[in-house]
Amino acid sequence: MDFRDSPDEAAFRRQARAWLEANAPLRDPHQVEPGVFENWPDAAQMQAARDWQRRKHDAGWAGVFWPPEYGGRGGTIMQQIIWNQEERRVLTPPAVLLMGQGHVGYTLLAHGTAEQKQRWLPPTLRGEYAWCQLFSEPGAGSDFAALACAARREGDHWRIRGEKIWISDGAYADVGFLVTRTDPDGPKHKGLTCFVVDMRAPGVTVRDVRHPNGGSHFSHVRFDDLRVPDADRVGAVDDGWRVALTTLMYERFFVGAWGSSGAFGGPQLRHLIELAGRCEVGGRPALQDDAVRQRLAAFTVRARAIEHMSYRVLTTVSQGGIPGPEGSIVKMEFARLSQEMTNLGLELMGPAAMLDGADAPLAGVFQAALLENPCMRIAGGTDEIQRTIIAERLLGLPQESHVPRDLPFRDLPRGGGWRPMA
Amino acid sequence: MDFRDSPDEAAFRRQARAWLEANAPLRDPHQVEPGVFENWPDAAQMQAARDWQRRKHDAGWAGVFWPPEYGGRGGTIMQQIIWNQEERRVLTPPAVLLMGQGHVGYTLLAHGTAEQKQRWLPPTLRGEYAWCQLFSEPGAGSDFAALACAARREGDHWRIRGEKIWISDGAYADVGFLVTRTDPDGPKHKGLTCFVVDMRAPGVTVRDVRHPNGGSHFSHVRFDDLRVPDADRVGAVDDGWRVALTTLMYERFFVGAWGSSGAFGGPQLRHLIELAGRCEVGGRPALQDDAVRQRLAAFTVRARAIEHMSYRVLTTVSQGGIPGPEGSIVKMEFARLSQEMTNLGLELMGPAAMLDGADAPLAGVFQAALLENPCMRIAGGTDEIQRTIIAERLLGLPQESHVPRDLPFRDLPRGGGWRPMA
């Protein structure tokens, strides 16, 4: 029962840390980090991100878990996670190339042909391809399998027509990983097909979707008869649900593992404690108010529980397994915790909570979080979707069925209830 | 915007109070009252309850809202509520005859024939009939309309076969108000029929169902070919759902009005504050701990909100209306509040919380509440049932439907979602 590195893991960590510290300055852990839903990077930031990626690649640190034939290091997935943890300790350009090396890359590794992998993966590791994931639609969010964006076959090409939304990185992506509907006559989970598309091609229109904070992070993407060669199809025709599930599984997995990096909870909790030291409640320092102390302590208990939960997920990985929906717990509970911490922070500020930006305490980090937290509870699967998955897959509870109101009484499914004591 | 008595109401209250104070001693409001789910009364208590009822009847105070032709006072429903409030101020025998004069009585007033009312109502007001309500079944609790207890017609009689459970007052009831299934081929809400049954008749077996506190409050009732004359049928054949809904509406209504009597929250909150004055948290009196103070204050805010909510319900009544599902709010939220107050009480006691009865603080009133509170959240409609009713009836949210998993995509019902800003 030990959450510390095994000797092998520790050796790898030392090696990674040495290279990182030699190549980038340390990050100030007390620095307020820009939120997840800030504006997308400008051209200079994009170039810096590509340069940093190239530097890692050339030193053999890109794609730690990827096979060497595609430019990867050929390591274990545990090593990938250790690398990710260590990379967070140093100051790097915005992590806008993450998706291609993360869940989209893994999906291609799992479902792409050898030719496709050779074509897409090495340039991705060299920082030449920024990816976006084209899944959600205005009519298909939580019910992702209800997506309607249509692909119609025309000889050796496909013609794509439809729209996608909530596309992170959409504004600057080079390539996109797209799920389409190819058979509208089948049940909704059947009849989906995946493609890789060129985001600069004619027929692709990318527009901002503005965030509650007024900035732009997401995009709306419209496809007007985009032509995609059949060679860019990933997986079999009408088998796209299975392919997309791989993406979603890896997304959940990396979020679950992320908890161990200290990125969850730690900095926000530190800000909150700092704030509680400066604010007052009823004429006394807030840190002397038992009610405030209880809430701070409860957040600490919860943040640590999420961290320890993340170690449990990593242990599964370390032992060669793939974690199931347990990984969702980390994401869901962190989002809820973060929202609660934000609420306390703003409450403690008193009148100053109505201010924003530079006029607000701590440069408005809690005001920014107020508008970001709700999104964390929605993006990547709402609390409700997560609970359904946990209940059905982990607890074995049944799916909802439906009994018509006019069913004859004698045909009503029934069972259970009180029985006399034995 | 005034929750105080109108001049007419105040006059009636003075009159009622004068009679009550002349006929019974005042109740000590600080006295710990026996819980709702205690053992049923013994023969002496039953007799005392009948005597008290007879005394009220003879003085013209029984059935304040009932028509004079059935022995009532012919007053308003608001006067009935004022009477109930005032009667709580004095010390009376256990209120075991309440049901007949409450929701069952009102149902008979609304749906009984003139002959039936004449036969059942006056003796009820004289204290001669203790009633029970025979609704729930082992297979029909929250889904009450799924009840199976069968009534089969045989000429001018019916033959009843089946079982009922969670019957309050079942152990000593003289008569019961029964809902049965008369048409198993119809939808479950159709095909129900109501009867009044003699609880002492052959074919009726009443057994205790023991409560988590070890005592008996509820009964299980079995009908083995009980014969009931058709003259004791209430309402039309197969129209029992409508009749039973009247009962449930009045039950909800009286619970909703009850909040105004101070019976909700007040005494428990007083106990809790008394306890907080005697216990310590971290070496200091609990009443000086801000976290405890915040919880006590939150309970106060909530108890008062429930009380004020109850005034809103009463205003509807006072103006001649019948409150809808709003009445449920009082019951549901009081049950939840009570549970939370109990939880704090036991937490504050420290090690003594593990004790019971005379060995426990405040004679174990919080330990008793621990085992009673959960029942309050279940009896009379669970929290979940109440929320569904509120959402569908007050907010107009749709009932659940069901879409088969294999429905073709193009037939999927759809709508709503993101649209570009105008």
Next chain:
Amino acid sequence: MDFAYTAAQTALAGELAALFGRFAAPPRLRAWADAGIAAFDGELWQALADQRWLGLGLTPTHGGRGLGTDELTLAACEAGRALAPVPLVATLLAGEALKAIPRPAQLGALAAGDLRVALCLPPPGRLTPTVSVLDGRVSGALLPVVDGLLADAVLCADAAGNAWLVDLRGDGVRRRQLATLDLAHTAAELVLTDQPALALGPAGPWRDRAAILSAFEQLGGAQRCLDLAVAYARERYAFGQPIGAFQAVKHKLAALHVEIELARANAYFGAYALAEGEPGILAEAAALARASATDIYLLAAQESLHVHGGVGFTWACEAHLHLRRARALEAALGSAALWRERLLGKAAVPAQA
């Protein structure tokens, strides 16, 4: 037992709602934010004056409607629901204050819309900025003052706990605009030097009245958040049915409804106390009303946004405007926790030793 608004009062609220509806705030608030324009709807303000809404509680002699405090609570509720970018609640409250002194001249100006009032009555504490008074003239800094950027007067408290209505039109006023979370109202730092002011007596009862009116404003906002979520839950399909048919959404909305109705019940007690005017009842009712309403507006805004799913986290969705406003209203007069603690001080529980 008459714990409800009359039909006439409810109809009046409907009229005001219709007026706010014609000047629909959300698109304006977004446009002003983008253009960097200070939030204040001058046309709406003029319409409120023209239709004598600003003089709701003032006599017809002063250009008012001569109605009671119940009507003030309804106006606050509608202003909250509509996110009305005008200092209506503070101005109505100032009207009550001026009536009590009484000051006929100012009352006329107030009813005519020529006296826009800002409110600055944060809960007292070591760090609360207060002003000092010498010979009836007020000096000092107030920060942050909601609507302080363009107000003609501010209702505030001095260190001794007395309330003042300070004229902001003289030379001794410096204003600095502050960046705000709330898009519906500006905030400013005011530096006052020897500004003339009217003495309003002890600040406590004015803070309590403000708390009760703000509770109605919060309640109106909370109700709007629920209405938006209910409408979306009925129209938005997922898994083949409206999301409002799923218990996860349905019960969440039912629970919000319950919380709103409970908060409304405590707010009604506040309305009763406003009419009664007795300081002890006022203090208790303010704590009850404000504690309930603060919590529910914050929760309703947060969960309304959540029920909107992806649509909720867009600039175009009204929910975030309420999330911002709910925080600003909490900030201006103190958190639910502070009002709860005040309640205990008043109740059976002994104050902290």
Next chain:
Amino acid sequence: MDFAYTAAQTALAGELAALFGRFAAPPRLRAWADAGIAAFDGELWQALADQRWLGLGLTPTHGGRGLGTDELTLAACEAGRALAPVPLVATLLAGEALKAIPRPAQLGALAAGDLRVALCLPPPGRLTPTVSVLDGRVSGALLPVVDGLLADAVLCADAAGNAWLVDLRGDGVRRRQLATLDLAHTAAELVLTDQPALALGPAGPWRDRAAILSAFEQLGGAQRCLDLAVAYARERYAFGQPIGAFQAVKHKLAALHVEIELARANAYFGAYALAEGEPGILAEAAALARASATDIYLLAAQESLHVHGGVGFTWACEAHLHLRRARALEAALGSAALWRERLLGKAAVPAQA
């Protein structure tokens, strides 16, 4: 990274669960309560001794299995799940204490089941009863002592904060049975006069170890409550489908599962700290584990009962036995709030001035 039990450890837990299963507690607890018999399963205790479960952490020389602290946490978890009416956790903890002194003679007795240990380490406070020690002999009153009615020794603290294992077999012991909420364990008042005792050093680390083991006991109980509710929700139909298909029930159970897994994660950190033994880590881990597990056992018991609907409020349903036990376990070692406050004292936040 090895933050999990080994397969061998999990198998061992399964063996113990099977043993508890053969002596199924719930019907016995109900029967004893009806008959007024003090809760203790002597046959189960003998079986635990015979199969060397009582010496889990002791060397084979002393009749033990020579296993580590991880195995103790598993045993505590299974005892909690089974509502085992035996003083297993206290006795295992006493074994660790006796190993540390070391006292071979007592270790043999303990492994053989001849030394039943009660635990009385409530959180320190003004009102906490403590004993005094003179020449290694202990006097004073302890109240309430779980399992104190039939224990052979009690692990308790004196006013100076030192822990003692006091012999309860001499003449200087008066015991008075107390009525208990928990049906699985007795409680007693013990009045001690000059009883011999073994000094165990500072009480703090023993309280922390007890807290960690009790967290596992709470976790086992919480898991059982969830399992019962899940089973019932799958079998019970309403409105034509199993109630577990309704999101109101389904999501409630999912949320409980999440809370249990988070509490388990903090408990694992407790297991790590038990093995490490460093007092600072032990104190932090005890607070984290115990705060999480106390809250979740109370909630799981309450909501498991609720999901059982009408069946939940019967004497026959296991849920109320856990509701009682959850309260008793909270009471014995202090509420989650107390452990949270202790955590803050240890963490970055300065203690109360």
